[in-house]
Amino acid sequence: xKSFPSHDFRRIPLYRDVSDAEWNDWRWQMRxxxxxxxxxxxxxxxxxxxxxxxxxxxxxxxxxxxxxYASIMDHDYRLCSVRxxxxxxxxxxxxxxxxxxxxxxxxxxxxxxGLTHRxxxxxxxxVTRICSMNCxxxxxxxxxGQTDTAISQENLDRAIDYIRDHTEVRDVLISxxxxxxxxxxxxxxxLRRIHAIDHVEIIRIGSRTPVVMxxxxxxxxxxxxxxxxxxxxxxxxxxxxxxxxEAQAACARLADAGIPLxxxxxxxxxxxxxxxxxxRLVHDLLMIRVKPYYIYQCDLTRGISHFRTSxxxxxxxxESLRGHTSGMAVPTFVVDAPGGGGKIPIGPNYLVSHSxxxxxxxxxEGVLATYTQPSNxxxxxxxxxxxxxxxxxxxxxxxxxxxxxxxxxxxxxxxRRRSRSKRTTG
Numbered sequence: 265x266k267s268f269p270s271h272d273f274r275r276i277p278l279y280r281d282v283s284d285a286e287w288n289d290w291r292w293q294m295r296x297x298x299x300x301x302x303x304x305x306x307x308x309x310x311x312x313x314x315x316x317x318x319x320x321x322x323x324x325x326x327x328x329x330x331x332x333y334a335s336i337m338d339h340d341y342r343l344c345s346v347r348x349x350x351x352x353x354x355x356x357x358x359x360x361x362x363x364x365x366x367x368x369x370x371x372x373x374x375x376x377x378g379l380t381h382r383x384x385x386x387x388x389x390x391v392t393r394i395c396s397m398n399c400x401x402x403x404x405x406x407x408x409g410q411t412d413t414a415i416s417q418e419n420l421d422r423a424i425d426y427i428r429d430h431t432e433v434r435d436v437l438i439s440x441x442x443x444x445x446x447x448x449x450x451x452x453x454x455l456r457r458i459h460a461i462d463h464v465e466i467i468r469i470g471s472r473t474p475v476v477m478x479x480x481x482x483x484x485x486x487x488x489x490x491x492x493x494x495x496x497x498x499x500x501x502x503x504x505x506x507x508x509x510e511a512q513a514a515c516a517r518l519a520d521a522g523i524p525l526x527x528x529x530x531x532x533x534x535x536x537x538x539x540x541x542x543x544r545l546v547h548d549l550l551m552i553r554v555k556p557y558y559i560y561q562c563d564l565t566r567g568i569s570h571f572r573t574s575x576x577x578x579x580x581x582x583e584s585l586r587g588h589t590s591g592m593a594v595p596t597f598v599v600d601a602p603g604g605g606g607k608i609p610i611g612p613n614y615l616v617s618h619s620x621x622x623x624x625x626x627x628x629e630g631v632l633a634t635y636t637q638p639s640n641x642x643x644x645x646x647x648x649x650x651x652x653x654x655x656x657x658x659x660x661x662x663x664x665x666x667x668x669x670x671x672x673x674x675x676x677x678x679x680r681r682r683s684r685s686k687r688t689t690g
Contacts, residue, residue: 266551267385273335287331290480294445296328296394304351308339316352325405325567327352328398333476333483336508345503345535349399353570356400360569367403367564369604378415379423382606384533384661386435389423391415391454395442397476401571403563403600407441414446424457431463439470444480447487450576455492467492470528472500479512492522496559498526503536512552512649519553526557529595531578532571533562539584545584546593556595577598577611583612585627639674 273279275285282624285294298304301318304327310318318327326625337351338344364371375381380388392414393407415423420683423507427433443451458464469489473480474497489495497518501507515525527549529536536542546556559581562572578597598607616624616632623635665671 266548268507268509268512268552271335272507273331274305276335277542278303279331279335282331284412290396290477290482293477293526296331298331302532304329307334307624308337308347308351308507313537318352321352321354323422324351325356326398328395330397330477331399332479332510336505342504343534345388345541346456346505348535349401350374350397350499352400355570356567357474358569359566362564363566363569364564364602367600368603373604376422376426376504377419377608379426381426381430382604385435387427387430387433388437388439389427389458390440391438391443391451392441392446392474393557394440394445396445396473398481399472399476401530401568402564403565404441404561405565405567410490414441414450416437420454423689424461424668427464428461434463434465435468436466436468437468442471442473443469444471444473444485445559450486451493455495459492466494466496470498470500473570474499474511474514474518475481475506478508478510481514481517483517486517486521486523489518489523493522494524496524496574498528499553499554500529501527501545501549502529502532503541504548507545507548507552510546515554519591524552525594527554528558528560529556530560530562530571530572531581531597533573537569537573539576543585543589543593546595547589549592550593557576558607559595560599561597563601570574573620579612583628585589586612 273282277663279287281483300306301310302317304310305315333346333350337347339347341347345480365634370390373380373382379658380390382388390404390407394412394414395402398405412448421667427436434685438454438458443454446454455467458467478580489497490591501511518525520660529542529545530535536545542559549556559578562574564572582594582597595613596610600606614626616626618624621637625638627633660668660670662674666674
């Protein structure tokens with residue numbers, strides 16, 4: 265079995281006198297996060313030009329780098345994939361015409377402060393604006409790193425009341441900021457109240473902590489989490505250099521407690537926009553028992569346009585994975601659509617052509633094959649679930665509603681011909 269590197273933090277003069285107990289204390293890591301240029305200069309070499317760029321960038325955006333994450337950077341190589349995600353760049357001040365403060369409309373779609381109900385059966389609950397590290401590609405930089413606050417008790421109560429009142433919500437995703445920066449007892453209060461709602465079936469936690477501060481995954485934390493099964497953790501490795509012995513141990517603690525782990529990578533220029541890097545990353549993830557889940561196209565958030573790649577690069581990466589490695593290693597490439605459209609999967613086209621009887625398909629090798637449909641291609645379902653659904657007045661949303669007969673058309677709300685029709689007949 266492959267072994268992953270463990271980095272000697274004492275090679276950095278700033279941390280030479282730090283004890284093992286301090287280094288492995290997540291609270292020490294947060295208190296000693298690198299937040300200013302002078303401290304950063306004690307960790308890595310910074311020339312005058314870079315110092316000037318950093319000063320300008322930090323006038324607009326904040327910096328926080330955990331000592332642990334700083335220890336895994338290549339301090340001599342500016343294009344180090346770890347360093348690029350942690351150290352501010354003057355390019356963050358560039359403005360692209362596509363940039364937005366809230367591209368995913370999380371604030372606009374918020375039903376109560378901190379809660380977004382975009383999909384039919386699940387909600388997003390942002391419980392804190394605090395992260396242990398300010399990632400340079402953060403999609404929520406309008407919130408994270410601006411004010412170091414957790415959700416207020418009043419807003420938490422309102423969010424939980426909303427979940428309790430909406431029985432269609434079966435899945436609650438807890439995110440932030442990073443929920444694992446909360447004190448364990450505070451996080452448990454949130455989990456306990458959500459877990460007590462009968463119609464909530466699963467709870468998910470989104471956290472980059474196993475990547476940037478793996479010492480937070482303590483036995484105490486894991487013992488608490490396992491009391492609220494079924495619970496899932498989605499983490500955020502972007503490059504195989506982030507998978508260290510410490511990160512592997514953190515993920516092992518969670519997996520050993522029966523907590524399934526998924527990974528959501530962001531496609532980042534100069535960091536992981538390479539099929540070979542992504543293949544090694546997904547292979548290494550499976551070895552530490554983390555399932556590759558999503559690759560995200562980098563969002564249209566202000567200040568991160570220099571990280572964005574073409575959509576075709578993501579399609580190329582999926583083409584290099586599907587069939588070339590095990591299916592478990594192949595994540596879904598998605599665009600989180602601007603304007604609150606949600607996650608839209610994009611990938612290579614394996615359907616070449618079709619008639620009313622046969623489909624021509626291609627495989628990863630370029631082999632063309634035909635699939636012949638049965639003579640009677642129509643099917644009807646008489647299962648108990650469909651019979652029950654037929655008795656409910658609520659129509660199925662979206663294209664699925666067109667397919668099951670709940671609706672015959674989907675129309676934009678501002679369709680011009682509808683306004684003309686009203687004016688003519690009114």
